[in-house]
Amino acid sequence: MFDFSSLINLPLIWGLLIATAVLLYVVMDGFDLGVGILLPFAPSDKCRDHMINSIAPFWDGNETWLVLGGAGLFAVFPLAYSILMPAFYIPIIIMLLGLIMRGIFFEFYFKAEGKSRLLWGYAFHYGSLGAAFCQGVILGAFIHGVEVNGRNFSGGQFDWVSAFSVMTGIAVIFGYALLGSTWLIMKTENITQGWARKVASYTLGFVGIFMALVSVVTPFLNEGIKGFWFSVPNFYYLLFVPLLTSWLFFMLWFDLQNAKREYRPFFLSIAIFFMGYLGLGISIYPWIIPFHYTIFDAAASGPSLSLMLVVTIPLLPLILTYTGYSYYVFRGKSRDEHTY
Numbered sequence: 001m002f003d004f005s006s007l008i009n010l011p012l013i014w015g016l017l018i019a020t021a022v023l024l025y026v027v028m029d030g031f032d033l034g035v036g037i038l039l040p041f042a043p044s045d046k047c048r049d050h051m052i053n054s055i056a057p058f059w060d061g062n063e064t065w066l067v068l069g070g071a072g073l074f075a076v077f078p079l080a081y082s083i084l085m086p087a088f089y090i091p092i093i094i095m096l097l098g099l100i101m102r103g104i105f106f107e108f109y110f111k112a113e114g115k116s117r118l119l120w121g122y123a124f125h126y127g128s129l130g131a132a133f134c135q136g137v138i139l140g141a142f143i144h145g146v147e148v149n150g151r152n153f154s155g156g157q158f159d160w161v162s163a164f165s166v167m168t169g170i171a172v173i174f175g176y177a178l179l180g181s182t183w184l185i186m187k188t189e190n191i192t193q194g195w196a197r198k199v200a201s202y203t204l205g206f207v208g209i210f211m212a213l214v215s216v217v218t219p220f221l222n223e224g225i226k227g228f229w230f231s232v233p234n235f236y237y238l239l240f241v242p243l244l245t246s247w248l249f250f251m252l253w254f255d256l257q258n259a260k261r262e263y264r265p266f267f268l269s270i271a272i273f274f275m276g277y278l279g280l281g282i283s284i285y286p287w288i289i290p291f292h293y294t295i296f297d298a299a300a301s302g303p304s305l306s307l308m309l310v311v312t313i314p315l316l317p318l319i320l321t322y323t324g325y326s327y328y329v330f331r332g333k334s335r336d337e338h339t340y
Contacts, residue, residue: 010306011076011299015288017312018072023277025065026135027179027270028323032059034180036102036128037173038199039121047192048121054187054334056106061326063099064319075308079151079298080288086153087146088138088160095134101127129173136172140165143284144221148292164217171210175273178203182252182266187334193262200265201256208249211276215242218283222291225283238282245275 032055042048074081085092105124112120137160144164147155181203184196219226228234252268255261286294299305 010302010309011295013309014072014076014299014305015295018069018076019281021065021069021072023274025062025069026277027273028062028065030176030273031179031183032062033128033132034176034178035183036124037132037177038180039125043191043195047195050188050192050334051184052109054184057326057330059102059106061323076300076305077288077295077298078300079293083146083148083153083289087155088141090157091134091137091160095131098127098131098134132173132176133169136169137165139172140168143218143280143290145290148289167210168214171214174203174206174210178207179269179273182269186263186266189333197256204249204252204256207272215279224291229283241275241279245272248272248275
């Protein structure tokens with residue numbers, strides 16, 4: 001097997017691939033988690049059926065990217081995996097239990113009747129809520145950094161709990177609710193769509209507040225991040241990030257007030273998430289274990305990375321093609337009939 005590490009920067013390429021997988025998971029599973037978060041607040045049972053049918057063809061495929069991101073971290077950056085997993089065992093287990101509850105819900109909800117159907121609806125809601133909150137907590141704890149001694153995690157099992165991580169956990173809940181509500185604007189109509197438009201307008205304000213708070217607090221968590229963002233000329237080079245993000249917020253707000261805008265709000269929500277993700281990536285690059293190991297320190301050996309890249313390159317287009325085709329097949333508005 002030819003060793004590509006002598007020609008290209010394999011740790012950087014794999015870092016970008018895993019970061020892309022995580023972003024795709026956040027966007028794709030984010031909207032169906034958002035639908036689950038909003039489910040109990042829908043105006044009627046018919047609206048709830050409408051909401052569930054809108055995500056039924058997609059929810060399990062969306063989680064492919066979570067598997068890819070986790071498996072990629074294990075295979076490509078084993079040092080990072082061995083340190084981060086013990087640090088976040090508890091929120092990861094809670095997140096996975098929430099995702100399991102969601103999977104069980106889809107098998108039972110449309111077959112249940114009466115109070116049991118209501119119970120499964122709440123299971124879906126709390127599973128989605130718990131998974132979203134834990135993902136946000138993990139993000140906040142990751143940014144804040146973990147205790148490391150040599151090549152091992154040396155902190156406590158509850159070090160992931162902090163005011164900052166709880167804030168990011170709540171922020172992700174509102175972010176997913178925004179994705180879910182704009183998805184419903186695109187995929188539903190009549191009462192459900194009108195309600196989703198109101199919810200999107202409400203959650204947009206909270207997303208803006210939390211993004212501003214995270215943006216203000218993050219530079220003060222580490223002097224390196226602070227110096228990078230506020231030094232000259234970096235400050236001027238990076239000014240496009242907050243300016244473009246603000247413009248996207250205004251565009252989305254105006255679209256939510258226009259009943260004719262059905263598709264663009266969802267894509268503007270994705271763009272807002274992308275800008276937040278870009279800002280985070282700029283802040284912590286090249287750290288994969290802030291602020292102890294970079295992607296270059298934690299990467300596997302060059303031949304291993306080369307072999308995995310050769311295997312991955314043909315698979316990614318297949319996954320993307322299948323995903324795109326499934327969204328094409330189930331395009332258009334969803335219905336409220338029991339079809340799952």
